[in-house]
Amino acid sequence: HVSARLYLPKNTNNSTQKLPIFVYYHGGALVLGSAFFNAYQRYLNVLVSESNAIAISVEYRLAPEHDVTTIYEDAWTALQWVASHASEKKFTSGNEDPWVKNYGDFSRLSVIGDSAGGNIVYHMAMRAGREGGVNEKVAINGSIYVCPYLLVPLENIEQNVSYKNWIIISSPSEAGLHSPLINPLAENGPSLSQLGCSRMLLCFAEKDEYIPKEIGVRFVEGVKKSGWKGDLELIEVEDEGHCFQLAYPETEKSQNLIKRFAAFIQLK
Numbered sequence: 686h687v688s689a690r691l692y693l694p695k696n697t698n699n700s701t702q703k704l705p706i707f708v709y710y711h712g713g714a715l716v717l718g719s720a721f722f723n724a725y726q727r728y729l730n731v732l733v734s735e736s737n738a739i740a741i742s743v744e745y746r747l748a749p750e751h752d753v754t755t756i757y758e759d760a761w762t763a764l765q766w767v768a769s770h771a772s773e774k775k776f777t778s779g780n781e782d783p784w785v786k787n788y789g790d791f792s793r794l795s796v797i798g799d800s801a802g803g804n805i806v807y808h809m810a811m812r813a814g815r816e817g818g819v820n821e822k823v824a825i826n827g828s829i830y831v832c833p834y835l836l837v838p839l840e841n842i843e844q845n846v847s848y849k850n851w852i853i854i855s856s857p858s859e860a861g862l863h864s865p866l867i868n869p870l871a872e873n874g875p876s877l878s879q880l881g882c883s884r885m886l887l888c889f890a891e892k893d894e895y896i897p898k899e900i901g902v903r904f905v906e907g908v909k910k911s912g913w914k915g916d917l918e919l920i921e922v923e924d925e926g927h928c929f930q931l932a933y934p935e936t937e938k939s940q941n942l943i944k945r946f947a948a949f950i951q952l953k
Contacts, residue, residue, distance in 0.1 A: 686746055686759060687743065687744065687745060687746075687759045687762050687763050687766075688720075688744045689720060689741050689742055689743050689744060689763060690720045690721060690725075690726070690729075690741075690742045690744070691739070691740070691741055691742075691782060691784055691785070692729055692730065692733040692739065692740040692741075692742070693733075693739055693784045693788065694733055694734060694737045694738065694739075695734070696737070697788060702788060703788060703789065703790035704737060704738050704739050704788045704789065704790055704793075705736065705737070705738040705739070705790055705793035705794075705795065705950050705951055706738060706739045706740075706741070706767065706785070706789045706790065706791065706793065706794045706795070707736070707738055707739075707740055707741075707794070707795040707796065707797050707829075707950050708740075708741045708743060708763065708764055708767055708794070708795070708796050708797070708809075709725075709729060709740055709741065709742040709743065709796075709797050709798065709802070710743055710745070710760055710796070710797070710798035710801075710802030710803075710805040710806060710809075711725055711742065711743075711798070711799070711801075711802050712798070712799040712800030712801045712802045712803070712832075712834070712928060712931070713747070713800065713801050714800065714801050714834060714847065714850050714854075714895075715747065715748045715753060715756060715801045715804070715834065715850075715854060716747050716748050716749065716850070716854060717747070718747075718801070719744060720742040720743055720744040721744065724931055724932070725742060725931070727934065728930070728931050728934050729742055731934050731943060732943055732946060732947065735943050735944060735946075735947040736946065736947035736950040736951060737947075737951070738793075738947075738950050738951070739784060739785060739788055739789055741763065741767055741785070743759070743760060743763040745759035745760055745763070745805075746759055748854040749853065749854045752856060753854060753855055753856070753859070753866060754866075756805065757805065757808045757809075757812075760805045760808070760809055761809060761812060764796065764809055764813075764819050765819060765820060766780070767785060767789075767794070767819075767823075768791065768794070768818075768819040768820045768822065768823035769781070769820065770782070770785045770786045770789055770791075771789075771791040771820075771822045771823050772822070791822070791823045792826065792953055793826055793827075793950070793951070793952070793953055794819070794823060794824070794825055794826050795825070795826055795827040795828065795829060795949070795950050796809050796810065796825055796827075796828050796829075796882075797828070797829040797831070797946070797950075798829075798830065798831065798833070799831040799832060799833075799928045799930075799931055800831070800832050800833065800834050800895070800896070800927065800928055801834045802831075802833075803830040803831055803832065803833025803834060803835070804833055804834040804835055804867070806828050806829070806830055806833070807828075807830065807833065807835065807869060808866075809825070809828075810825060810828045810880045810881050810882045810885075811875060811879060811880060811881065812881070813825045813881030813882065814879035814880050814881030814882075815875070815879060815881070816881075817881075818881065824881065824882075824883075825881055825882040825883075826882065826883050826884065826952075826953065827882060827883065827884040827885070827886065827949055827950065827952070828880075828882045828884070828885050828886070829885075829886045829887075829888070829946055829949060829950075830885070830886070830887045830888065831888045831928060831930070832888065832889060832890055832893055832895070832896050832927050832928050833887070833896065834847060834867075834895075834896060835867060835868065835869055835896070835900055835904060836848055836851065836862055836867050836868055836896075836900065837862065837868050837869075837870050837900050837903050837904070838862050838868075839897060839899055839900070842862070842897075845895070845897070846895060847895045847896060848862075851867050855867070869904055869907065870903060870904070870907045876911050876912075877907050877908045877911035877913055878911040878912045878913045878914075880908065880913050880915070882915060883915045883916070884915055884916045884917075884918075884949070884952070885908070885915060885916070885917045885918070886918050886920065886945070886946070886949050887901050887904065887905060887917075887918070887919045887920065888919075888920045888921075888922065888942065889901035889919070889920070889921050889922070890921075890922050890925040890926055890927060890928075890929060891921060891922060891923045891924060891925060892924060892925060892926050893925075893926055893927045894926055894927055895927045896927065898921060901919055901921070902919070905917060905919045920942070920945065922938060922942065925938060930942050930943060
C-alpha cells in the first residue's frame with residue numbers, strides 16, 4: 686500500500702559520492718494530497734537541487750477511508766525501507782533502489798513534512814525514539830516540521846477548520862485535543878524527551894490560517910521543558926500563510942526558507 690517518488694541530484698558523478706537523504710511526507714490534512722502531485726514535484730526538485738540530497742517522497746494511505754494510525758504505519762514502513770539500504774550487502778534487485786543504496790549517506794537521514802506531513806514527522810521521531818532508531822543501523826539525524834498539523838488548547842481553537850477536520854477523521858476515542866495523535870502536549874501522551882532525532886527545525890507562518898503560530902511556540906516550550914537533548918530551532922516567517930513555500934517556491938521568502946532547509950539537511 687506504500688509507494689514513493691525518488692529524486693537524485695543532477696550533479697551525481699560516481700557511486701563513491703555519498704549524499705544526505707531526506708524522507709518527505711506531503712501535506713493535506715491527512716485526507717488529501719499525493720507525493721505525485723505537480724506542486725510537490727516542482728517543490729522537491731528545487732529542494733533536492735539546493736540541498737544536493739536524495740529525496741524519498743512517500744505516498745501513504747489517507748483518512749477517513751483508513752484509520753489515522755494506518756497513515757503512521759505506512760510512513761514508518763517507508764522509513765524502514767529507506768533504512769534497510771544501509772545494509773553492507775551489495776545491491777540486489779529485490780526490494781532495493783540503486784540510488785538510495787549507492788549514494789545514500791545514512792548518517793545524514795532527515796525526515797521532513799509540511800502540514801499533515803509535519804504531524805507524521807513528529808510521530809516518526811517519537812517512534813524512532815521508542816525503538817532506538819529506525820533500525821539497528823540507522824537513526825534519524827534531523828527532523829523538519831513545516832506548518833505542522835498539530836493542535837493544542839487555545840482560545841477558540843474549536844472554531845478552527847483544522848480542529849473540525851480532526852474531529853471528523855479521528856476515531857471516537859481520539860477525537861479531541863486530549864489525543865497525543867494531534868496534541869504533542871497532551872497529558873496522556875509520551876514525554877517529548879523521547880524524540881528520536883538529534884536536531885529539529887520548526888517553521889511556522891505568521892498568518893497561517895490553519896495552524897496558529899502559537900502552537901509552534903507551545904511545542905518548542907514543551908520540548909525544552911521535557912529535557913530533550915538535541916538542537917532545536919524555531920523559524921517564524923512574517924506575513925505568510927500556510928505552507929507558502931510549497932505554493933510559491935520562486936518567491937524570495939520561499940527561496941530563503943528552502944536554503945535554510947538545505948543547510949539543515951546537509952549537516953551531520
